[in-house]
Amino acid sequence: MPKTYLPFVPSQGSTPGTFDDDDDDHHKTPRPTKMPRSTPTPTVTPTRRPTRTPRPTSTPTSTRTPPPTPTATGTPASTPTATGTPSPTAQPTGSQRIAIDPITRIEGHLRIEVQIEDGRVTDAWSSGTSFRGMELVLKGRDPRDAWAFTQRICGVCTTVHAIASVRAVENALDITVPDNARIMRNLLEGAQYLQDHVIHFYHLHALDWVDVVSALAANPAATSALAQSISTWPNSSADYFASVQTKLKTFVDSGQLGIFANAYWGHPAYKLPPEGNLLAVAHYLEALDWQREVIKMHAILGGKNPHPQTYLVGGMATPVDPASTAAINPSRITQLKTMAAQGLDFVSRVYLPDLQLIASLYPEWAGLGASMGNYLSFGDFPLDNSGDPAALYLQRGVVMGNNLNAPPQPLDHTLIKEYVTRSWYSYTGGDGVALHPYQGETNPNYTGPQSDYDFLATDGKYSWLKAPRYSDAPMEVGPLARVAVAYAAGHPRIRQLVDAVLAKLSLPRAALFSTLGRVAARGIETLAIAEQLGGWIGQLEANMNSGNLAIHNKTRWDPATWPADALGWGTTEAPRGALGHWVQIKNGKIENYQAVVATVWNGSPRDAHDQRGPWEQSLIGTPVADPTRPVEILRTVHSFDPCMACAVHVVDATGTEVTRIQVVP
Amino acid sequence: MSVPTLDRVERLEQTGVSRRQFLKFCSIMAATLALPATQVPRIAKALATAARPPVIWLEFQDCTGDTESFLHAANPTVSSILLDLVSLNYHETLMAPSGKMAEQSLKDTIAMYPGQYVAVIEGAVPGGANGFYCAVGGRSAKSIVQEVCASALKTIAVGACAWEGGWSAATPNPTGAMGVQGAVPGISNLINMPGCPMNVENLAAVFVQYLTYGTWPSTDSAGLPRFAYGETIHEECPRHDHYEEGRFVLEWGDQGHRNGWCLFKMGCKGPQTRHNCPSVRWNSRTNWPIGAGHGCIGCASSGFWDKMTPFYQPLPGGGDDDDD
Numbered sequence: 001m002p003k004t005y006l007p008f009v010p011s012q013g014s015t016p017g018t019f020d021d022d023d024d025d026h027h028k029t030p031r032p033t034k035m036p037r038s039t040p041t042p043t044v045t046p047t048r049r050p051t052r053t054p055r056p057t058s059t060p061t062s063t064r065t066p067p068p069t070p071t072a073t074g075t076p077a078s079t080p081t082a083t084g085t086p087s088p089t090a091q092p093t094g095s096q097r098i099a100i101d102p103i104t105r106i107e108g109h110l111r112i113e114v115q116i117e118d119g120r121v122t123d124a125w126s127s128g129t130s131f132r133g134m135e136l137v138l139k140g141r142d143p144r145d146a147w148a149f150t151q152r153i154c155g156v157c158t159t160v161h162a163i164a165s166v167r168a169v170e171n172a173l174d175i176t177v178p179d180n181a182r183i184m185r186n187l188l189e190g191a192q193y194l195q196d197h198v199i200h201f202y203h204l205h206a207l208d209w210v211d212v213v214s215a216l217a218a219n220p221a222a223t224s225a226l227a228q229s230i231s232t233w234p235n236s237s238a239d240y241f242a243s244v245q246t247k248l249k250t251f252v253d254s255g256q257l258g259i260f261a262n263a264y265w266g267h268p269a270y271k272l273p274p275e276g277n278l279l280a281v282a283h284y285l286e287a288l289d290w291q292r293e294v295i296k297m298h299a300i301l302g303g304k305n306p307h308p309q310t311y312l313v314g315g316m317a318t319p320v321d322p323a324s325t326a327a328i329n330p331s332r333i334t335q336l337k338t339m340a341a342q343g344l345d346f347v348s349r350v351y352l353p354d355l356q357l358i359a360s361l362y363p364e365w366a367g368l369g370a371s372m373g374n375y376l377s378f379g380d381f382p383l384d385n386s387g388d389p390a391a392l393y394l395q396r397g398v399v400m401g402n403n404l405n406a407p408p409q410p411l412d413h414t415l416i417k418e419y420v421t422r423s424w425y426s427y428t429g430g431d432g433v434a435l436h437p438y439q440g441e442t443n444p445n446y447t448g449p450q451s452d453y454d455f456l457a458t459d460g461k462y463s464w465l466k467a468p469r470y471s472d473a474p475m476e477v478g479p480l481a482r483v484a485v486a487y488a489a490g491h492p493r494i495r496q497l498v499d500a501v502l503a504k505l506s507l508p509r510a511a512l513f514s515t516l517g518r519v520a521a522r523g524i525e526t527l528a529i530a531e532q533l534g535g536w537i538g539q540l541e542a543n544m545n546s547g548n549l550a551i552h553n554k555t556r557w558d559p560a561t562w563p564a565d566a567l568g569w570g571t572t573e574a575p576r577g578a579l580g581h582w583v584q585i586k587n588g589k590i591e592n593y594q595a596v597v598a599t600v601w602n603g604s605p606r607d608a609h610d611q612r613g614p615w616e617q618s619l620i621g622t623p624v625a626d627p628t629r630p631v632e633i634l635r636t637v638h639s640f641d642p643c644m645a646c647a648v649h650v651v652d653a654t655g656t657e658v659t660r661i662q663v664v665p
Numbered sequence: 666m667s668v669p670t671l672d673r674v675e676r677l678e679q680t681g682v683s684r685r686q687f688l689k690f691c692s693i694m695a696a697t698l699a700l701p702a703t704q705v706p707r708i709a710k711a712l713a714t715a716a717r718p719p720v721i722w723l724e725f726q727d728c729t730g731d732t733e734s735f736l737h738a739a740n741p742t743v744s745s746i747l748l749d750l751v752s753l754n755y756h757e758t759l760m761a762p763s764g765k766m767a768e769q770s771l772k773d774t775i776a777m778y779p780g781q782y783v784a785v786i787e788g789a790v791p792g793g794a795n796g797f798y799c800a801v802g803g804r805s806a807k808s809i810v811q812e813v814c815a816s817a818l819k820t821i822a823v824g825a826c827a828w829e830g831g832w833s834a835a836t837p838n839p840t841g842a843m844g845v846q847g848a849v850p851g852i853s854n855l856i857n858m859p860g861c862p863m864n865v866e867n868l869a870a871v872f873v874q875y876l877t878y879g880t881w882p883s884t885d886s887a888g889l890p891r892f893a894y895g896e897t898i899h900e901e902c903p904r905h906d907h908y909e910e911g912r913f914v915l916e917w918g919d920q921g922h923r924n925g926w927c928l929f930k931m932g933c934k935g936p937q938t939r940h941n942c943p944s945v946r947w948n949s950r951t952n953w954p955i956g957a958g959h960g961c962i963g964c965a966s967s968g969f970w971d972k973m974t975p976f977y978q979p980l981p982g983g984g985d986d987d988d989d
Contacts, residue, residue, distance in 0.1 A: 102802055103764070104757045130799040132840060155727075156732075262769045292948075298948070301957070309954040319958050324924060549923065557917075
C-alpha cells in the first residue's frame with residue numbers, strides 16, 4: 001500500500017510534512033509563515049477569513065498602502081523591465097473596453113475582451129481566433145486511423161483525444177479491450193494528469209501569482225526556513241536557494257530577460273514576499289526537469305511523447321512479456337514504478353505544499369472567478385472491463401447550482417447540444433437551434449474582420465468556439481467539475497483531501513467555487529491520481545507474471561467483420577475536462593465524426609439565450625488595477641487552463657450536408 | 666544593438682551544470698551531428714563563449730506539440746537552453762506578459778536585433794479568409810510570419826505543419842493551410858524540420874552547430890538537415906534483420922510481436938520515411954514507436970496524412986520478396 005501524503009499547510013506546532021488530525025488550528029485565521037523582516041519590501045497584509053459573498057467587500061487597493069516605486073522595493077535598479085509607474089492609490093474610475101490578445105501561457109489562440117467600469121470587469125467576451133477544420137479531414141477515412149489524427153488536435157492535451165477516439169470506435173463496433181490495454185490506457189492518462197497539471201501550475205499559471213524579479217531581493221536563509229516549514233522536500237538549504245538566486249541574477253544581469261521581459265513585475269496585485277517568490281522560482285525550474293522525467297512513462301507505454309503511438313482500436317500495441325526485451329517486462333515495470341513514485345513524491349512534497357502556501361496568501365481569490373455553478377464530468381479511469389460508468393475511479397455525473405449536498409445527477413449525453421448563434425458557423429436550421437453531436441454540422445462562416453483589428457464586433461458572431469450546453473445550461477468542466485461531482489458522489493479520498501485543504505486554509509466549502517478553488521481542485525485530483533498509479537502498475541505486473549499477456553482484442557480488427565452502419569461515442573476526462581467523440585461508420589469508413597472538447601464548454605461564447613459561457617461569466621466582478629497590466633484577468637482565465645486548439649470545434653459532421661442519424665438502441 | 670557576449674562556462678557552473686555534464690552534452694551533440702570526437706573540445710569552447718542569440722518562436726495553426734517536444738530537451742535541459750544558450754524573447758505558451766506587453770517583446774526583438782534573431786515557426790498558416798482563419802493580436806498569421814521572417818537571421822520551421830501545413834492541409838484543406846515556405850514566398854534562409862512533432866534533439870543540434878561554427882547544417886533540396894533526415898528509418902532500424910530474415914509480426918500480441926519482430930506487415934512506413942528516430946529515439950532515448958511495438962506512421966514525410974494512410978495498410982513489396 002503506497003504511503004499516502006496528505007496536504008500540509010503550516011500551523012503552530014505541527015510537524016512539517018504531516019497532517020495532524022488533531023490539529024485544531026484550522027478555526028484560527030491563518031497567518032503567513034515566517035515573514036522576513038530584513039528586506040524593505042512592503043509586508044504582506046495578514047490574511048483574513050474571506051466573506052461568503054461572491055465578491056470581496058473591499059478592493060485590494062483600499063486595504064493596503066500603495067507600493068513604493070520599484071527601486072525602493074529592493075528590486076535591482078538594473079532590471080530593465082522594472083515598471084516606472086506606481087499604481088494609483090485611489091480606486092480607478094471610468095469605463096473602458098480592453099482586448100487582451102494573445103492570452104499567453106495557455107495552449108492556442110485566445111482573445112479576451114472586457115468592459116471595465118470603475119476598476120472592475122462588468123462584461124466579458126471570449127474568442128477563439130484560430131480554426132483548422134478537422135471535420136472534413138476525417139470524413140471518408142479508416143476509423144482505425146482516427147485516433148492518430150484526432151490526437152493532433154492538441155499536443156499539450158496529448159493522449160486524451162486518442163483515448164476518446166478508440167473508445168468511440170470500440171463503442172460503435174462493440175469491442176471490449178483486454179485488461180492490460182485498459183490498465184495501460186489508465187496509466188497513460190494518469191501520467192498525463194501529473195505532467196500536465198504540474199506544468200500548468202508552475203509554467204502556465206504561477207507567473208500570475210509569483211513576482212520573479214522580487215525573488216532577487218529574497219534572503220536565502222529565510223527562504224530555506226520557509227521551504228522547510230511547509231515540506232520535507234530535500235532541495236531546501238540556504239545554499240540551494242542562494243544558487244537559484246545567483247542563477248536568476250546572472251540571467252537578469254545579462255540584460256536579455258527572454259520570456260520574463262515586459263511582464264508585470266511590481267504590480268500591486270502580487271502578494272508573495274520575496275522568499276515566497278524565490279521558493280516558487282526554484283520549483284519552477286525543478287518542475288521543468290521533473291516533467292521531462294515523469295513523461296517518460298509515455299515513452300515506455302506509448303513509444304514517445306508528445307503523441308504516444310501505441311493506441312489501437314481494440315487495445316494497445318505495446319506487448320507484455322516477462323521474457324522479452326521488446327515488451328513490457330520486469331525491467332520496464334520497475335522503471336514505471338520508479339517514475340510513478342517520483343511523480344507522487346513531487347506532487348506531494350512540492351506541488352501541493354506550494355499550492356497551499358500561495359493560496360493562503362491570496363485569500364480574496366476564494367471569492368472571485370466563480371462560473372455559474374454547473375459542473376459536468378464524464379468520469380474516467382475504468383477500474384474493470386465492464387464498461388459500466390459506476391466502475392470509474394472518478395465518477396460520472398452532473399452537479400447544478402453548486403449543490404454538493406446531494407448525489408450528482410446522472411449524465412445523459414443526449415442532452416448535450418451546441419449552439420452557433422455567436423460563433424463563426426452557420427446551421428441549415430438557423431442560428432437559433434442547438435444540435436446534438438450526432439446531428440451536428442460544421443459550416444465555417446467567418447464574419448469577423450479580414451484586416452487588422454482592435455476590437456471584435458461582439459454583438460454578433462465573435463468566436464471559433466461553439467457554445468455547448470447541457471439541458472440548455474452552460475457547464476463548467478475540468479478539475480473543479482470532477483472534484484465537485486466526486487465530492488457529491490461521496491468519493492472518500494476526494495472528500496478527505498478537499499476537507500483537509502479547506503480546513504487548513506480556513507475556507508468554507510463554498511470557496512471551492514472560485515479561481516482559488518479551481519487551482520486547489522487541480523492539485524487535489526493530481527494527488528488522488530498520482531496515488532493510484534503504483535497500484536495500476538502492480539496490476540499490469542501481476543497480469544504479466546500470471547501469463548495474461550493479451551493486449552488486443554482482434555475480433556473486430558478486420559473491417560469485414562463490421563456492420564454496414566455503426567454509431568458510437570467515447571469519452572475521457574482530459575486534464576482540462578470532459579471530452580467526447582461521436583462517430584458514425586458507414587461501409588468501413590468514417591461517415592461523421594464529431595468532438596465536443598473540454599475547453600469548448602469553458603471558453604464558449606454566448607448562446608441563443610444570451611447566456612455567457614463559463615469563463616466569460618467568471619470574469620464579471622474581477623478587479624483590474626491597471627488595464628495595461630491585466631494580471632487579475634489572467635489569474636481567472638488561467639485557472640481554467642485553456643486549450644484553444646482543443647476548443648475550436650475541429651471535429652464534426654460532414655461539411656454542408658445535414659445528416660440525420662437514427663439511433664438504433 | 667549587438668547580441669551581448671558572455672562567458673558561459675562560469676555561468677553554467679553557477680546554474681548547476683558541472684563541467685562533466687557540459688562535456689557530455691557536447692559529445693552527444695557531436696554524435697548527433699555526425700562529427701568526430703575530436704570536435705568535442707571545439708564545441709565546448711564555442712558554447713562557453715558564444716553569444717546568446719535572440720529567438721522568436723511563433724505558433725499558428727498548431728497543436729503545440731513541437732513546444733512540448735522542446736520542453737523535453739535533455740543534454741542540455743530546457744532550463745539550460747532558456748537561461749543559457751538562447752534568449753527566447755517571444756513564445757506565447759511560456760512568456761509572462763499577455764496582450765500588448767507580449768506584442769512589445771516581439772516588436773522590441775525585431776527592432777533591436779534585425780538580422781540577428783532566429784525565427785522558429787510552429788503550426789500552419791492559412792490563406793483563406795484573407796489569412797484570418799488564424800489571427801493573433803488582431804493580425805493574420807500570414808502578416809505576422811512575413812514580417813518576422815523578413816528580418817530573421819534564419820527561420821526554422823519545426824514540425825509537419827510549419828513545413829507543409831500538416832493535418833490542417835490534409836485533404837480537403839478547408840482553410841487553405843500551408844507551411845512557412847508557402848506563406849513567405851521567396852524565403853531564402855529556411856530550415857525545415859518535420860516530424861509530428863519534431864524531435865527536440867535535432868533542434869538542439871542545429872543550435873549547437875550554429876553557436877559552435879557559425880554555420881547551419883547541410884540540408885537537402887527540401888531544406889531538411891541531412892544529419893536528421895538523411896537515412897530512412899528502415900535502413901537504420903534495429904529490426905532490419907528480422908525484415909531480411911522474414912520474421913514478421915502478423916497479429917497484435919502474437920509471439921513475433923512480443924519478440925520484437927519486424928512490423929512491416931502491420932503497416933510500418935519506415936521504408937519510406939527519412940528521420941533519425943532509430944538513433945536519437947524519443948524522450949532522452951527512452952523508447953520510440955517501433956521499439957514500443959507500433960509501426961512508423963511516416964510523420965516526417967511529405968503529406969503523410971494523405972500519403973501514408975491507411976496507417977495499417979502495408980507498403981507494397983517487401984516481406985516475401987528479396988528486393989530490399
